[in-house]
Amino acid sequence: MAIQRGFTSDSYQIITSKILTDRQGNAKIFSARSLGTKSRAFFPSQVQSGRASSRARHFKKVTHCVFDLDGTVIDSESQYHKILKEICANHGKKYTKELQIRNTGSTDKEVCANVVRELRMNITADQLQRELQDASRSKLPHAPLQKGAERLLQHLYEKGIKFALATNSSRRAVRLHMAAKPQIFKLFNHMVCATDPDVDRGKPFPDIYLMAAAKFPDNPKPIKCLVFEDSLVGLEAGLAAGMQVVLTPPSRLPPQVARRATLVLKSLQDFKPEYFGLPPFSDDNKKLA
Template sequence: MLGGITVGLCNYLCMLLKPTRGIVFRNYHTVTHCIFDMDGTIIDSEVLYANVIRKICSKYDKTITDGLLNKVIGVTDRDISQMICKELEIPIPPVEFEKQMKDMTTASANTVPTKEGANKILNHLKSHSILAALATNSTGETVRMYAMAKPELFGHFHHMVSVDDAEVHHGKPHPDLFLVAASRFPAKADPKHCLVFEDSPVGVEAGISAGMQVVMVQDKRLMNTSLRKFKATLILTTLMDFSPEIFGLPPYNS
């Protein structure tokens, strides 16, 4: 009996320590619910946003640096507009910059690709009756825009929470979005039993502040950034590298 337990334990440890592109920062705990960010996590809209921002800046003979673009990854459209208008001294009000961003992204919504592995994990969770929610710094209008463009993908979510939701007082990096999302699961999910999927530093900070474990799917623009400062539970190159069983979720079929 003891030998069987020892072998089982060794196998489990080997599974955890097997070569992977993920980087572990703390112990894993079993979860019951999952919460996903939108931009850069399930859809590749961050690239679209970056291109739109560059085009708007160029209209006013301004050039945005990669460093400034990295600073606005994952933050709200309003904050993006305010930061860029201030830093680059763009001669329009931030609200006008935000409007131009909205108009240009809306025109290209149907061209935004789904992130690698997003359909796989969402289909898997749904097939095992694991509830998932969306929590994003984007507005409700933007969420609806992408949901209309990708109804099958967004149809996996039990509910979706946007930054302009009445119960959300502060966007990421504050924890509001994730706490509201957890509260809207049936019987209200305990934050410590929720697993967050994020791509941005502000999103990771929000998830940790909410008392949740966070899987960070690394944004390509952060490849040369020290990952350890983000304090995520796990960092992956792509959602395809995710192993559900290490968080107590049903494993993928081999």
């Protein structure tokens, strides 16, 4: 969920991963030993952008969905950075808006390392991460759902569309949200977190999304999975995985960034499932808006 640290689609070419796609586009999980050589990850050749009202857009039909968590399903991203700002202030440092933008969507470990280095704090990144985790236990579970999230998740579940969670958050952090919102999290088929032992790298690398696709019972091709994201880090990861990406950014995006997403929406409330061959909303879903 950032304008990444020197990472762009142009510079992203050669990767190594436990999770790759075969020639037919199927997600496969390989052991580290079986890889041996580097593999090339390609971005989709045609990435379309558009608004919710643009019915003339043509999108590829999908059969599965994969959701980011913080900032996409739950409005926790702003709270997360508020906690960081308070911790930095306690150490006599100012957590700026610019630093927040650069850190949005990164893992806790990456965020803390960046903050300690940029602000030249007198504590280690590990110490900052412990303070962040301690403060998050009491504050993050109270974060509300994003607009339209419950309606969309409930709709997909009722229509038999399988969907997963793929997040740069730690499994410990996800459990905090699960305890506060069990009725929402029970709808997901499965989840993949950046700290899972079989995930080598978090977003912006595609590993998390490819792993999420591979864990569906019918192992769909990546192009059959629709990603929902709110950050540039997540956008990079979804595109690198060969998936279409619906982006709901927290603020206005530069045109060059918006064009790279498959679809840019103000919120999940504006999403039209039928654009991607999914069952349309019925009147029964409106009450969950």
